[in-house]
Amino acid sequence: MTYKNKNPLKNMDSVLSKKKLLNPARTMTLTYIVSLTFIAGLSLFVHFTLDEIISEQSHSAKVINISGQQRMLSQRVTLFTTEYINLGNEYAKNEALAALNKMQNNHKMLLKEHFLAVEANTPSPLSDDMYALYFLAPHQIDKNIAELKTLITQILSKQSTDISFLPRLKNQMLHSFDTVVKQYEQESINKINELRHTQQLILVVIILTVLIEGLFILGPLLLKSDSYSKGLLKAAHFDYLTELHNRRSFSVIAKQAVATSQRYQSSLSVVSIDIDHFKSINDQFGHDAGDQVIRSVADSISNNIRSSDFAFRFGGEEFLILLPQTNILDAQKLAKKVHRNIINTPVNLETRNVDITISAGVAELNIGESDLEATLKRADEALYKAKNNGRNQVVLHNE
Incomplete structure (x- = not known):
């Protein structure tokens, strides 16, 4: 019996050389590296998404707190202005001015990004609903705060002593501020829900990929997710500065x-x-x-x-x-x-x-x-x- 190939080992090496891409070990290793890189990318995405949720909640809490202060400040302005006109109490005058200045500063802070966008001739970051509350009838809070400052300043400087409009103006502004707070809360909830939905979708993809790869990194990922969830829960219910x-x-x-x-x-x-x-x-x-x-x-x-x-x-x-x-x-x-x-x-x-x-x-x-x-x-x-x-x-x- 004769062989067409005198060196069968050399012939086998040649066959394997031509079929390198079909090598199971190499294919599995390449697939694993690609999958692991994909999982790492998704994990980073989840990490930044969770950070953005925490940042959004922190920012929303600050904005809602400041916008909530406006309601109290409007009450203080009208209360102390009325007390000053009726009793001539200088302390009431100072408190009214302080509350008025605080209200205006809060207003500027809440609309800082909007005014910067207007100056730069770029789109406002305010939603259509929020823009309407601040600048359009019936609420037009921006205009009302400016008018309130003018009227209160005139009253406190005794240029005018007519305070009959104060109860109506107070009730109008209280209603407007309540509406703004609710709008901020709703927009915050919507944005956070969008981020959470994105996060949840990525988590599903990660889990499926990890299951395919033999649950290789599932444990650490879930631990990390749990840690962030606890952080979100704490951030939602406890004050960051005092832990109350x-x-x-x-x-x-x-x-x-x-x-x-x-x-x-x-x-x-x-x-x-x-x-x-x-x-x-x-x-x-x-x-x-x-x-x-x-x-x-x-x-x-x-x-x-x-x-x-x-x-x-x-x-x-x-x-x-x-x-x-x-x-x-x-x-x-x-x-x-x-x-x-x-x-x-x-x-x-x-x-x-x-x-x-x-x-x-x-x-x-x-x-x-x-x-x-x-x-x-x-x-x-x-x-x-x-x-x-x-x-x-x-x-x-x-x-």
Whole structure:
């Protein structure tokens, strides 16, 4: 028997050489590298998407907080302007001007990107609905704020004493600001949902790819996703600076607390707290020092309430304590305890200790009330009374 090829091994090498692309090991390795690169790219995409969600929530929380302040500031402007005209109180005049300036600064901050786009002759970042609220009838908030400043300035300078328009203007602006806040919340929810839908789609593709590759990187990916989800949950319900509950989480906790109070016929009280002269601290020492003061006050509150109580950061220097199973007198005792602790805990600013004081208002949920809205209003009234009485005190709201 003869062979056409005298060297069969050499012939075999030639065959394999011509079929390199059909080598299973090489094909699997190449497929694995391509798949792993694809998964890595998708993972990076998810990472940046999650970062964008967190950034969007943080930005939205800031914008919603500032736009929510406008409602309170419009009330303060009209309230203190009326008080000044009726009583000639210089303190009321100063408070009205301060609130008016704060409202205008907030307005500029909220529309900063829009005005920059207008100057650069580029499309506005505002949605059509938001643009209509700020610049078109019936709300035309931009125009109304400008007119309000002009009218209030004239009244406070005694160029005019006609304040009959104030109640109507206040109600109009309150409605407009409420609408703006709701629009900001809705747009934030829509944008975050879009990002989440994108994230979810990419996760599905990743999981399918990982399953094909033998679940090679599924575990680490899920751990990372879980970590980000917890971060999002914390960012949504807790204040980043103080780690107290934020205003967004208040409605859920308050609803549960009211339901429990009604079910077991137990008391429920709130304490509204505001740091005295906080603006002057910021002006004198800077915003970093202001943050330090806010953290110090938050720590004092956290360290002096019970495990069953809830502490919230409601605004810049505003705090709220929710006290289940606590009547108004016991709530007053706790508020005074917190007050004493803050007084006795000076904050070191620029190498010197600065004494911090607070004003607080205390109120209790009345029988028949189905939510805390009226209770919060009474607590705020008591807080304003504490401010007007000279600050650095706890005031009980008496029906």
